[in-house]
Amino acid sequence: MExxxxxxxxxxxxxxxxDGISLSVAPGQVHALLGENGAGKxxxxxxxxxxxxxxxxxILIDGKQARFHSPKDAIAAGIGMVHQHFMLVPVFTxxxxxxxxxxxxxxxxLLDRRRTRREVADLSRRYGLDVDPDALVEDLPVGIQQRVxxxxxxxxxxxxxxxxxxxxxxxxxxxxxxxxxVRQLRDGGTSVIFISHKLREVxxxxxxxxxxxxxxxxxxxxxxATAEDLASLMVGRNVQLxxxxxxxxxGGTVLDVDKLTVTGDDGRVWVNGMSFQVxxxxxxxxxxxxxxxQTELCEALMGLRPAAAxxxxxxxxxxxxATPRARLRAGVAYVPEDRTEDGLVGPFxxxxxxxxxxxxxxxxxxxxxxxxxAIAKNxxxxxxxxxxxxxSAALPAGSLSGGNQQxxxxxxxxxxxxxxxxxxxxxxxLDVGSIEFVHxxxxxxxxxxxxxxxxxSELDEIYALADxxxxxxxxxxxxxxxxxxxxxxxxxxxxxxxxxxxAEGTARAPGTAPGEDDxxxxxxxxxxxxxxxxxxxxxxxxx
Amino acid sequence: xxxxPPSPPTAAEEGSPESRRRTFGQVFKESFLEGNTVTxxxxxLLSALVLGGLLAAxxxxxxxxxxxxxxxxxxxxxxxxxxxxxxxxxxxxPHTVAALFHQASISxxxxxxxxxxxxxxxxxxxxxxxPLILTGLAVxxxxxxxxxxIGGQSQFIxxxxxxxxxxxxxxxxxxxxxxxxxxxGFVGGAAIGWIVGELKARTGAHxxxxxxxxxxxxxxxLAYLLSSQSLLQAPGSPNPITRPIASNAHLPLIAGSNLRxxxxxxxxxxxxxxxxxxxxxxxxxxxxxxxxxxxxxARVAGMKVERSWVLVFLIAGGLAGLxxxxxxxxxxxxxxxxxxxxxxxxxxxxxxxxxxxxGGVVAAGLLFGALHAGSPGMQNAANTPVQxxxxxxxxxxxxxxxxxxxxxxxxLRATRAAGVGTxxxxxxxx
Numbered sequence: 001m002e003x004x005x006x007x008x009x010x011x012x013x014x015x016x017x018x019d020g021i022s023l024s025v026a027p028g029q030v031h032a033l034l035g036e037n038g039a040g041k042x043x044x045x046x047x048x049x050x051x052x053x054x055x056x057x058x059i060l061i062d063g064k065q066a067r068f069h070s071p072k073d074a075i076a077a078g079i080g081m082v083h084q085h086f087m088l089v090p091v092f093t094x095x096x097x098x099x100x101x102x103x104x105x106x107x108x109x110l111l112d113r114r115r116t117r118r119e120v121a122d123l124s125r126r127y128g129l130d131v132d133p134d135a136l137v138e139d140l141p142v143g144i145q146q147r148v149x150x151x152x153x154x155x156x157x158x159x160x161x162x163x164x165x166x167x168x169x170x171x172x173x174x175x176x177x178x179x180x181x182v183r184q185l186r187d188g189g190t191s192v193i194f195i196s197h198k199l200r201e202v203x204x205x206x207x208x209x210x211x212x213x214x215x216x217x218x219x220x221x222x223x224x225a226t227a228e229d230l231a232s233l234m235v236g237r238n239v240q241l242x243x244x245x246x247x248x249x250x251g252g253t254v255l256d257v258d259k260l261t262v263t264g265d266d267g268r269v270w271v272n273g274m275s276f277q278v279x280x281x282x283x284x285x286x287x288x289x290x291x292x293x294q295t296e297l298c299e300a301l302m303g304l305r306p307a308a309a310x311x312x313x314x315x316x317x318x319x320x321x322a323t324p325r326a327r328l329r330a331g332v333a334y335v336p337e338d339r340t341e342d343g344l345v346g347p348f349x350x351x352x353x354x355x356x357x358x359x360x361x362x363x364x365x366x367x368x369x370x371x372x373x374a375i376a377k378n379x380x381x382x383x384x385x386x387x388x389x390x391x392s393a394a395l396p397a398g399s400l401s402g403g404n405q406q407x408x409x410x411x412x413x414x415x416x417x418x419x420x421x422x423x424x425x426x427x428x429x430l431d432v433g434s435i436e437f438v439h440x441x442x443x444x445x446x447x448x449x450x451x452x453x454x455x456x457s458e459l460d461e462i463y464a465l466a467d468x469x470x471x472x473x474x475x476x477x478x479x480x481x482x483x484x485x486x487x488x489x490x491x492x493x494x495x496x497x498x499x500x501x502x503a504e505g506t507a508r509a510p511g512t513a514p515g516e517d518d519x520x521x522x523x524x525x526x527x528x529x530x531x532x533x534x535x536x537x538x539x540x541x542x543x
Numbered sequence: 544x545x546x547x548p549p550s551p552p553t554a555a556e557e558g559s560p561e562s563r564r565r566t567f568g569q570v571f572k573e574s575f576l577e578g579n580t581v582t583x584x585x586x587x588l589l590s591a592l593v594l595g596g597l598l599a600a601x602x603x604x605x606x607x608x609x610x611x612x613x614x615x616x617x618x619x620x621x622x623x624x625x626x627x628x629x630x631x632x633x634x635x636x637p638h639t640v641a642a643l644f645h646q647a648s649i650s651x652x653x654x655x656x657x658x659x660x661x662x663x664x665x666x667x668x669x670x671x672x673x674p675l676i677l678t679g680l681a682v683x684x685x686x687x688x689x690x691x692x693i694g695g696q697s698q699f700i701x702x703x704x705x706x707x708x709x710x711x712x713x714x715x716x717x718x719x720x721x722x723x724x725x726x727x728g729f730v731g732g733a734a735i736g737w738i739v740g741e742l743k744a745r746t747g748a749h750x751x752x753x754x755x756x757x758x759x760x761x762x763x764x765l766a767y768l769l770s771s772q773s774l775l776q777a778p779g780s781p782n783p784i785t786r787p788i789a790s791n792a793h794l795p796l797i798a799g800s801n802l803r804x805x806x807x808x809x810x811x812x813x814x815x816x817x818x819x820x821x822x823x824x825x826x827x828x829x830x831x832x833x834x835x836x837x838x839x840x841a842r843v844a845g846m847k848v849e850r851s852w853v854l855v856f857l858i859a860g861g862l863a864g865l866x867x868x869x870x871x872x873x874x875x876x877x878x879x880x881x882x883x884x885x886x887x888x889x890x891x892x893x894x895x896x897x898x899x900x901x902g903g904v905v906a907a908g909l910l911f912g913a914l915h916a917g918s919p920g921m922q923n924a925a926n927t928p929v930q931x932x933x934x935x936x937x938x939x940x941x942x943x944x945x946x947x948x949x950x951x952x953x954x955l956r957a958t959r960a961a962g963v964g965t966x967x968x969x970x971x972x973x
Contacts, residue, residue, distance in 0.1 A: 323845070324845045347837075370826060
């Protein structure tokens with residue numbers, strides 16, 4: 001099936017989300033839509049899937065004009081979509097989810113469960129999806145849930161499959177699996193529209209890459225285009241994709257975690273006797289596959305989850321059993337892993353979010369009275385300093401793009417007196433420009449002599465930032481390494497391999513930093529990187 | 544995994560310069576077409592009034608038995624007479640003004656109560672609105688903190704018991720007695736509210752269940768107290784009723800002895816202002832709103848979520864208790880097993896209509912107070928049953944809590960930020 005979009009324009013009020021976009025998807029191809037957050041990728045796909053109506057332009061299927069008033073029409077035309085957030089009923093089985101909405105009745109009028117189960121099993125076998133039709137969706141890992149969504153689309157005879165940021169929720173291994181499945185689908189004749197802002201993934205999977213910027217197509221490239229080329233198309237300027245930071249000059253220990261043990265709500269041990277120190281003026285990066293206790297570690301460090309055993313001290317002060325507020329006051333700046341859930345109050349204005357953990361401190365409050373002028377002034381300064389792109393400080397923070405939301409959190413946390421910065425997955429889901437900005441700020445913190453702890457499942461990020469790397473596996477640190485360690489070695493540690501290299505638990509700080517960006521994986525990891533100061537997402541764009 | 548609606552990128556993603564420079568007219572027109580909450584509320588009111596008018600007309604025997612050709616004019620007559628009577632009974636009656644001007648002199652006019660008669664409808668509206676505003680705030684305040692208070696009734700009873708008991712049992716000078724009883728009312732309600740908050744904070748018990756159950760507990764506790772003369776029942780009375788409270792404990796009238804409007808109304812308005820100030824100008828209110836909008840972010844920001852729950856229910860209970868004291872000390876002067884009326888449930892309606900905002904609660908409370916004040920006259924003048932007022936209230940709420948319905952009816956565009964608005968539906972589904 002040949003799919004073509006012609007001159008699609010979609011406006012929301014004064015915002016032009018899609019500006020005359022034309023695109024054609026050949027059968028049996030993986031067509032990547034690449035663009036920063038807010039470039040209009042998802043809006044375009046919502047138009048294609050019948051979720052919104054375009055103001056102008058037309059959709060052609062095999063040369064014939066099609067009008068989609070609802071997803072129903074789009075599905076009937078052979079278009080399937082896997083949303084970023086899955087639309088599954090957790091307490092239903094895979095087969096029940098797949099059949100939902102297209103239930104088949106047998107002759108007696110009862111649900112034909114057997115047929116659906118057979119269909120799911122067939123598809124699962126044909127594309128190597130490995131999905132059990134009888135499994136409850138809530139028991140399945142995210143990667144498998146995504147495959148259930150794919151099966152849902154395939155059962156509905158989708159010839160064009162839209163994957164909206166499919167890897168955002170996946171572990172690296174799951175991503176590899178997904179790519180294998182996508183290739184198999186393509187070889188079977190299905191067209192796949194792959195929406196992403198991750199250069200490397202797009203390069204790995206796409207047959208054609210269309211780059212969107214600010215609602216318009218800015219270029220089409222073959223997958224062998226260089227990362228620099230794609231990145232500069234995406235952001236509209238040349239991005240320095242290389243790490244540039246001076247060697248760390250670590251001082252004394254600031255954050256000392258000693259044999260910390262943390263259990264989950266279910267009694268499972270998530271963090272098992274972890275010990276590490278973060279020193280002033282250095283970045284300790286905790287690498288590891290997501291789900292190995294990183295979340296629980298951060299929660300315990302912030303007092304959101306009790307420590308079952310062990311001691312946490314900050315500048316020699318015992319914080320093991322301190323409340324979150326006491327830790328914030330003691331000088332912990334915290335960038336949580338899930339920014340919309342833990343970092344921001346979505347309906348609150350940007351202004352309010354910028355004082356979320358300081359609202360009762362002078363100058364923002366005297367007694368119980370909020371000092372609105374001081375709060376407004378703070379917002380004005382922070383927004384300018386951190387280049388938060390928002391038409392107004394009074395707008396709800398939840399309406400900002402991911403990158404700008406993260407800037408609001410950073411602006412708040414770094415604007416406070418603090419001694420240590422704990423940042424968990426600080427750039428997850430962000431676009432290139434925002435990643436660069438966030439990384440630059442984090443390195444700045446280090447250069448100002450603060451202790452920084454980064455927890456990230458993105459190796460690129462760890463390499464870009466860390467002065468010292470700790471690898472976490474099943475609640476334990478499997479090894480400390482210098483940042484010039486080969487990725488394969490980290491991979492081994494992340495998979496639970498024994499620490500053979502150094503007998504010492506705590507590695508020394510790199511006396512000599514890796515010279516000029518010759519960290520082994522730096523060139524294989526063009527997505528994250530720290531630009532030289534001055535190339536930030538500065539005022540050029542829409543100041 | 545819920546059925547997330549397509550979320551179009553909002554204007555914030557890329558701030559175009561023209562979005563900042565718009566004339567007032569454009570903004571007004573757009574906000575109207577976009578169907579913001581004020582527009583929707585006003586249109587919901589209108590729709591309810593129209594539908595209520597039709598109902599009043601076509602349930603009227605005179606209309607039903609009218610000959611074919613005259614049904615429409617007759618229906619119009621009945622509907623308009625209904626609303627005219629409603630208006631005259633709750634806001635302003637021209638006849639009373641005419642009567643006033645027929646008096647010989649100002650002093651006789653005042654002395655004979657003609658001037659009071661002009662303001663009597665408004666006075667009745669205010670008296671009716673007073674407990675509605677106070678209990679409405681008792682729902683709205685927890686709502687802002689993400690909690691649903693169905694227990695206005697139990698907290699009202701707690702306050703009423705305290706106000707009545709202190710009112711007849713103590714013998715204090717005039718002003719002091721009023722203040723003591725009002726404070727007693729607040730404390731009585733706050734105690735019941737505190738139980739709810741504490742249970743929620745300590746055990747995680749759902750506040751909706753707890754408040755509903757406490758409504759029964761308090762209603763029967765009240766009946767029990769009034770069943771024995773060794774408790775609260777008036778000595779020598781065969782009926783379950785307390786002694787009247789001392790006249791020193793009556794809330795002072797504020798517009799002469801002919802009008803029932805009293806200080807209770809001023810207390811209600813002051814409380815609404817206080818609630819607004821608390822929510823928007825204090826650190827405590829900031830905590831309430833944070834906890835309500837995103838408890839996990841509030842926790843990460845160092846707020847004590849459980850403490851906010853307890854505190855907000857304590858204050859809410861106190862407000863409902865004040866409503867009890869306003870009724871006992873302002874209009875009823877005795878306590879009986881039915882004193883709590885339907886205030887607890889009406890409060891939810893008022894808070895919904897007021898969109899959970901103190902100012903909105905005052906407006907909604909006044910509206911419902913007016914409907915109550917006007918309904919007897921409506922029955923007399925247009926032969927429309929008083930129950931139609933309840934139907935009208937129900938219709939208003941129905942339209943208000945279903946913004947998509949109103950938007951569809953008036954062909955308004957869907958709200959731009961679908962996730963941010965529609966506060967009421969969030970509250971209901973929570």
